Amino acid sequence: MEPGMETAERSAAARLAELIRAADSVVALTGAGISVPSGIPDFRSPGTGLWANVDPMEVAHIDAFRADPSRFWGFYRPRFQTLGSKQPNAAHAALAELESRGMLDAVITQNIDMLHVKAGSRNVIEVHGSIRTSSCFDCGAGYELDDVPALFAEDGAAICSQCDGNVKPDVVLFGEMLPAAAMAEAERLATEADLMLCVGSSLEVFPVAGLPSVTLASGGQLAIVTKGVTSFDCDAEVKLDGDVAEELPAVLAALALV
């Protein structure tokens, strides 16, 4: 660490604490980076985890599910089992704590891993769906995460117990529309926010990447807590560039002093 860096980091956390304290409405927007400290690799990072040897655009596409559900589940089944056992980290906990103190209205997340809910956040908008439920592609019957393993047939596909149709996780695959109700709620929150707190997202994947612009256009401010460059760094009031699991608890600590 360069001389002075520690002080600069501390003052960025203090600045973010001031912005949170001053805002009537704060909304968090989170991406894959907030779950990395929980041991869930960002599939956009090359060569990591279960995505090491596959092209997500190919296997995580709705056409891949339609064409060959057993192959689709061959990739997804171990990923689902892994995700289901992961636990929230200090960054998820800090956002849940902010909400419980009445300082955060909602979390809008691109993540499907349920970690915000596990951490105790109550108002969570999962714009890419989640692994919590799966549904029959034919009759719409719904299944909880724990009920899916019993549906797997010998060829590896998950088969509906009502109609023998194919069951698909309720996550948004490439080539699918985002859930309209969740996106409408996310846009409403972004419009009304005095402060959007962007955590662990490069803010590159549309339409979610358009939400910070909605907040800015409505007169709100942006704060960014993300390692590496994002498209909105120049528009942000403050940027915290360290590990999210250290930065957000530091902001909570700073809030006690503001």
Ligand code: ZN
């Ligand atoms: Zn069915």
